[in-house]
Amino acid sequence: MNLNATDLCLTVDGIDHLKNVTATFQPGRLHTVIGRTMAGKTTLLRVLAGLQSVDSGSLTRAGADLLKTPVWRRDTAMVYQQFINYPHLDVFHNVAFPLKRAGLSREEIGERVRHSLARVGLAQFEKRKPSQLSGGQQQRVAMARALARGTGVLLLDEPLANLDYKLREQLRDEFRTLFSDQGDTIVVYTTTEPAEAMMLGDVVLVMHEGRLLQTGTPQEVFERPATTTVASIINDPPMxxxxxxxxxxxxxxxxxxxxxxxxxxxxxxxxxxxxxxxxxxxxxxxxxxxxxxxxxxxxxxxxxxxxxxxxxxxxxxxxxxxxxxxxxxxxxxxxxxxxxxxxxxxxxxxxxxxxxxxxxxx
Known part of the structure; x- marks a missing residue:
């Protein structure tokens, strides 16, 4: 089931955070949203997640009006740039937390948690506290928690931005493999890095100052940038x-x-x-x-x-x-x-x- 955003608009203090953003997000595909700081990427994710209201526009999936659907009823999980883990809980219980809130049985929780930890390479770290992990491992815990929920929409807001260069390179490769096994999940991933957008994305969406300038495959956006602004954003260094x-x-x-x-x-x-x-x-x-x-x-x-x-x-x-x-x-x-x-x-x-x-x- 596609997630359809149509003419989303949001203005705060006279500044357009979103301006007539229209996009279709498809199941089983990884959508990378690239743009500079203040492009509207995080705002778009927050609207998709139900954490931010809009002035106008629509957001629908399977005929449901998501703008009128409370956050807790949306089939959505989000991983933030500043990864969030519960410091007093070990890795297992960090990942299990939303599953317990959902009322799943102990057996199902255990199965989901261990499967998710194995997918992100943390199968041997169940008993460790977040403080005993590296930055990359802590980000993987946050990722495992989102994966364990098994949601239809997975949103990732620059999840590698705060990691060092070598670790970003390593996790990019791992994420590509990880996301290719997402089945019918819609994955939306924001970044400021052109290489990351091109490497990870099946579909690339280029944003600037609240506007969606171009949508296409990495090849299409790279070879046919619609404007000089897109050409500057999608190239590093800028064209x-x-x-x-x-x-x-x-x-x-x-x-x-x-x-x-x-x-x-x-x-x-x-x-x-x-x-x-x-x-x-x-x-x-x-x-x-x-x-x-x-x-x-x-x-x-x-x-x-x-x-x-x-x-x-x-x-x-x-x-x-x-x-x-x-x-x-x-x-x-x-x-x-x-x-x-x-x-x-x-x-x-x-x-x-x-x-x-x-x-x-x-």
Whole structure:
């Protein structure tokens, strides 16, 4: 049974927390909601859970009006970013708590708890208190408690956000396996991380300032971002966006002081456009345009070089560790065949051809 949200609106102190949000959440699929801080992701989950009212709109499942259904009667479980466990209870009784409240028999409670703990890799930790567990293990306890309830809707609000990088990577892989075995459960997972959204999601929903900008598969959203805003949100680092023109089938970008020919853009009408280029599609080359380094960050075996060209800032992602400093001059060379074209209002006009393998984790 689908969970249908239609035109959900919520305004608080003149700020739109949700603005005409319409989405369909399907059983057996993992929906990742990605957006920056204050995008409305947590608000949406709270509305789905019944913890937040709205000004207008509808929320239905199997013909039932969920906006008029009390929280305790909804078939929903939620895992928060700040994982919540009962410090005085051991792991077993933390997971068993909602089952006891539901009046299940001791035998069924034991079976559900042990099954859920085994699924999250905590079968040997039943007697431990939360204080005796690592942060990742405590998050798994909260997950096991939600899984043990066996609800039709499972909501996860940035459950990995407070964990260190290595642990996030480990749990992402485990979660993908875990969620693939959810049967007919609707899973909605919020994140600010593009890689996480692409890796985990069957369906990706992109939110910004209370609005749902695009819904699609990871491939669709990655290859065809509907707007420049979506392109920035779904890429890490954000896609480089800069102005230019098309004249007689040629792309002219003043920042690069060059005229480029790109087959996928050749038939577009002459005029002003906004072009997009991923950080991996700009390289450092001796024959490139000169630019000034404003910031350098090294992440593992990659270097992110922030530069200024004319009035526009760019980020270049290159392999290896490079010894660059603030104020250094480098030369950039873009890949015209990788240019995205948007109109002046930011709507997608044309995309390059991307290999499916470029969608991380898929």
């Amino acid at each position: 480089n966006i800069f102005p230019g023109r098309i004249e007689r089938g040629q792309v002219k970008v003043s920042e690069f002081q060059a005229t480029h020919t790109s087959a996928h853009l050749a038939d577009l009408p002459d005029g002003a456009y906004r072009f997009g280029l991923r950080a991996t599609d700009v390289s450092l080359a001796a024959d490139g345009v000169e630019s000034e380094v404003t910031f350098v960050e090294i992440s593992g075996s990659e270097t992110f070089v922030h530069v200024v060209v004319g009035e526009n800032a760019f980020v270049v992602q290159i392999e290896g560790i490079h010894d660059l400093a603030l104020g250094d001059l480098v030369k950039l060379r873009p890949r015209p065949d990788r240019l995205f074209a948007f109109d002046e209002q930011g709507a997608l006009v044309r995309t390059p051809s991307y290999d499916l393998a470029s969608v991380e984790g898929r």
